[in-house]
Amino acid sequence: MSERGTPGHLVWRLAMKWRVAVDRALAPLGLTHAQYVLLSSLYGMRRDGLRPSQRELADHAGMEALYVSKLARTLEADGLIARTRDPVDTRTVRLELTERGHEAVRPALDTVRVLLERLLAPLGGRDDPRTEEFVRDLTALLDAPLDTPTP
Template sequence: MSETSTPVSGLVWRLSTRWRAAIDRAVTPFGVTHAQYSVLAPLSTLQRAGTRPSQRQLADFTGLEPLYVSKLVRSLEQAGLLTRTPDPADSRAMLLSLTDHGSEVAARATTAVRALQDEFTAPLGGVDSARTQALIDALRTLLEDT
């Protein structure tokens, strides 16, 4: 089968597999997995914006399943990268905060992932190119419609 006849699903799967593996390699030196990074980086973004999200809010922000976020949060807490405290406004919710070490790990891992994004998008003209933006727009459309 030629490259041009490969089904879209196969291409998306191959690209996502390659991307996840590359991120795992990039963030492993900082003691986290790709899955943990997918929670750590958005939490860092929210925290820098002055928000202390609940696990549910973080799940909504990332688009990940709440149960999956809960498991990742527990592992990050055990690693000393974040803390969970009860929400005074909702006894069922836990508020999340990065520790100082967690903030440092998130910053270093994000720098590594940004460099990886530059490398991955270079064939399209780089992160800020029109072709990369078109790809991002197309992927968002596909995610919204499924």
């Protein structure tokens, strides 16, 4: 292995570097990285014509459903999202951005876009073939099951 660490250690370090950088960049906007992930995911899903449930949003964002529920309550209290019961299945809570949420997420999207350009610059930027390969590799790693198989 490299002097810098094992692949798992490097993935951990990159994830932490990204999380800290996004937290710092979004702090002036009053958002954390986790709040940004929830808001930007809602923004993108709505743009695609979806009005997701908390569970659907959790799956889309790669977050635990309980954590999304907690974040959603905080963001609702801040006036950034609305949580409503599904009229067909009252156990299901649907989420959507409020107007204030739209106003908060737009500058956050721009801020994170600039940060992403900085992160990907060593690979040639967002549209470089090296970045496309990097995305394929990350996707393959994310798709790999890590659960221990039962005998």
